[in-house]
Every structure is written in C-alpha cells, then in structure tokens.
Amino acid sequence: MYIFDNPEFIRLVRTKLRPKTMLSYALGALMIFGGAIAFTYWVETSMNRWGLTVAVPISRIMRSSFFAVTGLQLAVTALFGVGLAAQNVTLEKERVTLDFQRLVAMGPTRLAIGKLFGAPAEAFFMTAIGSIFALFTSLGSDLPFDIFIQSQIVVFGFGVVASSFGLMCSSISEKTQQATGMAVGLGIPLYSAYSSWSNSSVWGAANPIFLLKEFSSGSYSFFVSTIDFCHLRLPYIVGFLIINPLLVWLNVTIASRRIADVELSFMTPRQGLIAFLIVQALLFGDTSSYGAYNGLTPLKVFHFTNLFTFIFLAFALTPGAELVRGRVFRASQGSHWKVVFEFTNRLQDSPSIMAMLHLSLAYIVSTAIHVAIVIFTIAPPGNVVLFEILLTIMNVSIGLAVAGMLLYIQVYSDKGCFKTGILLLMLALLVPPIGMLIATLHDPLISSINFVRISPFAYINGIEKLNDNGSMLISPAVCATLAVAFCVLSALRIRFLLDVEQVKRDRAAKVPTA
Amino acid sequence: MIKTSGLTRKYGGLSAVSDVALEVPERTIYGFIGPNGAGKTTTLRMLATLLRPTSGTILVDGIDAAEYPVEVRKRIGYLSDTFGLYDDLKVWEYLDYFCGAHKVASSHDKIDSVLDLVQLTHKRDAMVGALSRGMRQRLGIARMLVYDPKVVLLDEPANGLDPIARIALRDLLKTLRDRGTTVIVSSHILTELSDMCDTVGIMELGKLIVSGSVDAILAKTRTHFHLVLEVLGPPEAAIKTLETIPTVASIKVENGKLEIDFTGLRNDLPALHKTLVENNIPVISFFPKTENLEDLFLRLSTGATN
Numbered sequence: 133m134y135i136f137d138n139p140e141f142i143r144l145v146r147t148k149l150r151p152k153t154m155l156s157y158a159l160g161a162l163m164i165f166g167g168a169i170a171f172t173y174w175v176e177t178s179m180n181r182w183g184l185t186v187a188v189p190i191s192r193i194m195r196s197s198f199f200a201v202t203g204l205q206l207a208v209t210a211l212f213g214v215g216l217a218a219q220n221v222t223l224e225k226e227r228v229t230l231d232f233q234r235l236v237a238m239g240p241t242r243l244a245i246g247k248l249f250g251a252p253a254e255a256f257f258m259t260a261i262g263s264i265f266a267l268f269t270s271l272g273s274d275l276p277f278d279i280f281i282q283s284q285i286v287v288f289g290f291g292v293v294a295s296s297f298g299l300m301c302s303s304i305s306e307k308t309q310q311a312t313g314m315a316v317g318l319g320i321p322l323y324s325a326y327s328s329w330s331n332s333s334v335w336g337a338a339n340p341i342f343l344l345k346e347f348s349s350g351s352y353s354f355f356v357s358t359i360d361f362c363h364l365r366l367p368y369i370v371g372f373l374i375i376n377p378l379l380v381w382l383n384v385t386i387a388s389r390r391i392a393d394v395e396l397s398f399m400t401p402r403q404g405l406i407a408f409l410i411v412q413a414l415l416f417g418d419t420s421s422y423g424a425y426n427g428l429t430p431l432k433v434f435h436f437t438n439l440f441t442f443i444f445l446a447f448a449l450t451p452g453a454e455l456v457r458g459r460v461f462r463a464s465q466g467s468h469w470k471v472v473f474e475f476t477n478r479l480q481d482s483p484s485i486m487a488m489l490h491l492s493l494a495y496i497v498s499t500a501i502h503v504a505i506v507i508f509t510i511a512p513p514g515n516v517v518l519f520e521i522l523l524t525i526m527n528v529s530i531g532l533a534v535a536g537m538l539l540y541i542q543v544y545s546d547k548g549c550f551k552t553g554i555l556l557l558m559l560a561l562l563v564p565p566i567g568m569l570i571a572t573l574h575d576p577l578i579s580s581i582n583f584v585r586i587s588p589f590a591y592i593n594g595i596e597k598l599n600d601n602g603s604m605l606i607s608p609a610v611c612a613t614l615a616v617a618f619c620v621l622s623a624l625r626i627r628f629l630l631d632v633e634q635v636k637r638d639r640a641a642k643v644p645t646a
Numbered sequence: 647m648i649k650t651s652g653l654t655r656k657y658g659g660l661s662a663v664s665d666v667a668l669e670v671p672e673r674t675i676y677g678f679i680g681p682n683g684a685g686k687t688t689t690l691r692m693l694a695t696l697l698r699p700t701s702g703t704i705l706v707d708g709i710d711a712a713e714y715p716v717e718v719r720k721r722i723g724y725l726s727d728t729f730g731l732y733d734d735l736k737v738w739e740y741l742d743y744f745c746g747a748h749k750v751a752s753s754h755d756k757i758d759s760v761l762d763l764v765q766l767t768h769k770r771d772a773m774v775g776a777l778s779r780g781m782r783q784r785l786g787i788a789r790m791l792v793y794d795p796k797v798v799l800l801d802e803p804a805n806g807l808d809p810i811a812r813i814a815l816r817d818l819l820k821t822l823r824d825r826g827t828t829v830i831v832s833s834h835i836l837t838e839l840s841d842m843c844d845t846v847g848i849m850e851l852g853k854l855i856v857s858g859s860v861d862a863i864l865a866k867t868r869t870h871f872h873l874v875l876e877v878l879g880p881p882e883a884a885i886k887t888l889e890t891i892p893t894v895a896s897i898k899v900e901n902g903k904l905e906i907d908f909t910g911l912r913n914d915l916p917a918l919h920k921t922l923v924e925n926n927i928p929v930i931s932f933f934p935k936t937e938n939l940e941d942l943f944l945r946l947s948t949g950a951t952n
Contacts, residue, residue, distance in 0.1 A: 139742075139743050139745075139746030139747045140743075143732065143735065146735060147734045147735060229729070229731070229732065231696055232789065234719075235694065235722065237716075237748045395698060458699070458701065461700050462700075479713070481698075546657070546658030546659070
C-alpha cells in the first residue's frame, strides 16, 4: 500500500513506536480510557448509591462510557496529534536533517504524506487502543453498530486533518515552539469558525464535535439525520468526508511546497485555481439551503467566503522575497512592467499579480452563475445584479491590492514580507471601522452608515443600506485604486532597482583591472 | 560535470556570492578554499539546489539546476558542515531509510556494501546516536553512497575529526574519485585539501579568485621565486654578490641560510648559480623553495574577509 511502503512513514514509526515506547503509551491509553469508563460508571451509579433513583441499566452506562471514550479519543488524536505533527518539520530544520530530505528522490509530496501519518504515530496508537474500549462499550450498549463505525471514522479522519494542519504550520515556521503555538492557537478557532457556519449544511457536518453530539442524541438516525448538498439529502458522515479531505489536501499541498523549497509560494497558480474552484463548488452545493435564508444572505455568504479566499490566495500564491528579488535582478533595464505582470511557470519566481488576474476571471464567471442561481431560487429584494457586480469588483480589487502590496514590500525591503503584509492588511481592514466606531460612540450624530462605506466587511454585510449609487461605488473604487497604486509603486521601485544595478555594472566596467 | 556562469546570490543588499564561473571536470576532487564567510557554503548549497541563485546558471551533468532541480538532485549528494543524523535509528535503519527515499532496489545488499566501503560494518546494529564524530561523518557519506550520485558535495567534512579519522576520510574520497564520482570539497584547512585535491578554487568575499590545478595556478600566478641558498662560512660575501644582480629583489638571512626573492624566470636560475660560483662563493645548497597550497592562498588572498 502507498502509505506502508512510504520510507518517511516507516522511519517515523520505527523511531516513535519501539517496543518499550509502545508499552508506555499502551499503559497511558489504558489509564485514560479505562479511567474514563470507571469515572462514567461512578457518575451514572452515584445517584443510585445514594438511593435517589432507580438502578441504572448497564446498557445506559455503556452508552455514556462509549461517548466518553470517543470524546477522549478525539481529544488525543486532535490535540496530541496536532502537537506532534507541528513539531515534525521544525525539528528537522533545527537538527539540520531537512536538507537531506529535500534532496531525496521520492519527492516532497510523498515525504509530506509519510509525515502526515507518521508524525502523530503515538497519538494514532493511543487512539487505536481507545478503539478497543469504544468497541467494548458500544457492544455493551443499545447503540447501533454503525454509530461505532462512524464515530471511529470521525475520530481517525479528524486526526488526519489535525495532523495535516500541524504539519502545514510546522512547514511554514522556523521554530518548534512557534509551530506548536500556531497549530493549537490558530487551529481551534479557525476550525470552529468555518464549521459552525450552518449545522444543516455540508460545512457543519465537517465538525467532529457536532457529529459526536448528533450521534449521542437519541433522535439520530443514519438516513434521517442528513445535510443538504447539491439538492441531495446526504448522511452527516458524507458531509464530513467531503470537506475534510479537501482540508487535508490544502494543508499537505502547502507543507510539501515548503518542504521542497522554503522560498516557493505556498501553492502553484494551478493549485490556487483548483482551491478556488473547490470553494465555489462547495458554495454552489450549498444553494439548496438558500430557501432557508432571508433576502440577501446567500449573496453575502458567497462574497464573504470569496473575500477570505481571495486574500488567502494572494498570500498563498506569492513566492518568497528572495525569489522575487532574484527575478527582478535578472530583468533587463526598462522591463519593470513586464516583471510586475509576468508569469514564470517553471521557475515560479514571478509575483502573484498575474495569477490573481486569472483567478479574478474565474471569480467573475462564478459570480455570473451565482447571480442566476440567486435570482431563480429566492428572488431577493433590491438590485441584486448591481450588488453582485460591485461586491465582485471590490473583492477582486482587494485580492489584487494584497498581491500588489506584497510585491511592493518584497522589492522595497529585504524580508518579513508576509508579516508586514498581514500587519498592513489588518490595519487597512480593521482600523477604519474601529475608528468609525469610536467616532460614533463619541458623537452619536455620525451615521453608522459610514461604516458600510469604508469597511469591506461592513460593505458586504450592509450594501443594501446604501441607497444612492454614489455611496455604493466608494468601497469598490477605493479598493480598485489601491490595487492600481500598489502595482504602479511596485513597478517604479523595480525600475529604481534595475537602474541602480545598471549604474553598478557601468562603474564596475570602468574600473581598470589590477 | 559541473559548470556555472555568472553565479550570484544576494541576501537583500548583500552579495554572498558574486559572478562565480566554475568548471569541474568528471572524476576529480575539487577543493574550495577560502576563509570563513567567503561564500563557499552558499555556493555549495546552490550547486546542491538547496538555494536558488539570484542570477547565473548552474549545469550539472548538462542539466540546468534552476529549471530541473529534481533531475539534478538525483545526481547530487550533499553533506553540510553541521549536519544531523537520526540518532534514534539504528545504523542499518538509517541507510534503509535513504535507500527507500532514493528508490534503491535490494537495499540490504546495498547497505552492506556501503557500510563495508565506509568501514562501519561492525556498527550495523548500533544506534546512530552512539557513534563517534568520525563514524557519524562516515555514515553521512554512506547515506549519499546508497544511490551512487555522480557528484558529491562536502562542506567542511573534516571539521572536528581527529588525524586518523581525517586520513580515513581522505582515503574514502580518493576511492570515490577512482570509482568515477566527482567530489567537491570545501575547507579552510588548506593542508587537508592539498593532500587530496586535483584542482582547487580560491574564494574570497564571494568571488572566485582563481580556479584550476595547483601546479597550473602556481605557474600562472607566480611572479617570482623564493630561493634558499646555504654557503660555507659567513654569508656577507654572498650577499654582496647577490646585491649586484638586478633580478634579486630582496635577501633575508634565516637560520644562517639566505632566502632570496628572485624576480627572474626559471631559465635564469642556472646563470644565477654560475655567477655565485664564479665569484668564489662556497655554495653548499641552492634550490627554489616549493610553494604549497597555503603559500598560494596567502599570496592570492587579500585578507579582506577578515
């Protein structure tokens, strides 16, 4: 099988699961899961011991124990697993072994897949021991057997998702501590944010906690408890299996790129386009639930999601500063505009602006399809077509502005492009609305509609509140101006760098050789 | 085997390597000489495709390293100056990992033959973490040998090794060369390189000052000879005679022997000897002092790095 003959997986398992180590992890698992069953038994029978209730049937105790064990399995595989995966690549960097891994013939993707399953080997081993306890309690309870199977798919499936996220964080960090902090600190809120979107949609079913909660409810049934996706009624577990592999793909893609070369962008333009199309497919798959929404909500959800996707892709498609600067220094004098809008497919050292322009075309097509769906399914109030056009222009402009800003930072300063970029983006997106909020609190006469004019988030959320066309144009116009401004500034800076290089070459040519 | 042109790597505004044009033929041991910070490691990392050049090209076995790094990596073995091994694996497991990673068939036979070559057969089942510094170095080289790379790049391989381990390393590299591998080895310890290198390149401040065989560089760059003259009795008469010869730039007395800086050609040396004899100078010995790699480096280096 592909994974069991993966040298990296074999190495990690050999290292992590030697007999003595396995014994100690097995004892640890025994204490955790056995303790959970004992504790559940004690809680369930305590009322009876005090003579307050009638005797609790053993099947109920087993049922409670099953969900206690499964919950603990999830905690072990997710929290312990993410921590272990987050240490992997950074430890290789710190121990100076990653260079050798980069040079091996098996390639970075296979290497990353080996790490994905091998790095959290201890967590998977402990969880596997937990499966024995889960099976035992499941058989002793009145739960249908498919609940056991589904819960184990959720536990191990989410373990792989957590491992992939930890691995991705590890691949983009320099220090183990930084990677672990990022994986745990960012992973939980990010996952909670997107998967709590709507419980009846495919997004909600991606959340393992939601699924375990549903499994534990008395009303759960495989064919009755379903989600809406592409006008189909699908069991929750299918929703879980649709979304989570995509997340694993995204994380492994980024990790393998960073393992191959730290200066490469997180994704190739083609991978960026695939990621964008997947998001669109998921959004369109969710249209069957549009009937449940009011007014312009589907439109807002669509453009909110795409705004975040575009900002993410602008960062993900930008190569490291040294690669871009190398491309600049190789350019001939006067070709500054060419560098800004170049697309070097094989060398992968061109700025992300051209890739973002291609994605913008995909976004426009996606918006056109969305307009048709929205009009035909819910016929919302207001000028939907105009709203969709303005929101698309604004989001595309923000994506291009972020790409242009990153290029400008790269050609202006030596390093810290991503950190500076995130900081500037946060300032641009958050400071105006916060300032406006403070102003509104200070002077109630200032209209809150000004929020909508100056903040992209507020603009998407409250576009229908702008009742004149002039106000509607402000936000898209500002974003488009920023996009153009950053491209012009970058081109001018590149021209300056090329001129300086030319002067240096001229001077060197004039100096007589000794 | 390796050819670079205009190889440059900048870190921000700083040029770590500048316009390096290098040519290393097949089946040779090429020594990279230079003080710390000269750009040797950066150059080797670029050759190993671990670092992209800011500009310039690298051809390894005729393949462009920037365009086809994966193909180049199949042909290259690299050992950095400070490298890690997986201490929690056994020696055979460590090599087995790299056999698998490089898709080498029949790994057990390969492991045994490579361990034999680096003289670590007796440590086959030992944990990597328990090996000595010299053994770890040899295991690091064994890691590369499992897939028979055409080019081996070694960055300061003798650092921290005792004399016996250094000799073992030198012999191993010569064996590799004889088997058809091209070896590029960097060091700032010149005696270590002079014993094994066929050709050398001297780097300073990111620039390759000179490159070629030691003898060819000496012949190309030598502007004068250092002669050693020993005479019977006090040297004053000899000094007086030598001072009249225009091609003698300077004379120094060292331990009773005269050290002469001679700016003439090699063909002029018999005439100089004849002049001394004709002036009744009792010459005991008269010979040009041999220049080694260290003298060459000190002569060509400006010392600007330090």
